[in-house]
Amino acid sequence: MTARKPAPPADAVAADAHWASKLAKLRARTRPTVTLTICDDDDLKRAAATARFLEQQAKDTAETNPDDKAAQAAATAAAERLAAAQADLDEAAVQLRFQALPRNEFRELLAAHPPTEEQAGKGYDYNPDTMAPILIAAASLDPLTEEDAAAFLAEWSQAEGDALVSAALRVQQADRMDLGKD
Structure with a gap:
């Protein structure tokens, strides 16, 4: 027997003519994801950071001087240097991607790993x-x-291990909603 999908209440549909569209968007949402980028080459990280800073400076100068052809050219060149530095960094880096588990799976995982007495005394909800x-x-x-x-x-x-755990845990707590006021 196939379960029927109940129709939304008529008064809700009347109050919001776009309810079906909203509901479709809500059902199509994907779970949050995060990326942990790992790069052991400090020179490449510094070069990309410097290029990012210089590109922002050149962009700001170009925006405040729209008629200055040299400023516009400098902004273009800085953007190209940033793209090259970022490409070099991306080539050397390893990216690990994490996605939030369905809520019930995450809760089951937490329940399967209760904290030790010592960990509970320190405020842990699970055994890390x-x-x-x-x-x-x-x-x-x-x-x-x-x-x-x-x-x-x-x-x-310790710091790198903590970052790995944090990425997998942080995505479980990612919030992409905004509770606004009417």
């Missing part, structure tokens, strides 16, 4: 030691396994 590699693998849009995640967490520095 046991949950982190599983969450990282489950949230990853790349073929990242629990074993890979556990190895990275064991081998990388």
Whole structure:
């Protein structure tokens, strides 16, 4: 037996003629995603940051002097240098992508990894030691396994491991809504 989709209340449709369109958009939403970019080449990161700064300066100068052909040319050249520096950085970097789990899956994961007594005393709602590699693998849009995640967490520095866990956890808490006033 196929479940019927109930029709929206007639008064709601009358109050908002575009309800069907809104509902379609709500049903078509995708879960939030975040990207963690990893690059070990500090020179490339500095070059891209410098190019970004110089491009913004040149752009600002060009905007305040629209008739200055030299300023316009400098802005164009700075944009090209930024594009090249960013391309070099992108080539050297590794990007890991994470997507929020469906709400019930995330809650089940939290429940499956209760905090130790010590962790609960520190305010933890879950055991990060046991949950982190599983969450990282489950949230990853790349073929990242629990074993890979556990190895990275064991081998990388504390800060880098924390950034990996944070990316997988942060996307679970991503909020793309705005509660406005009428």
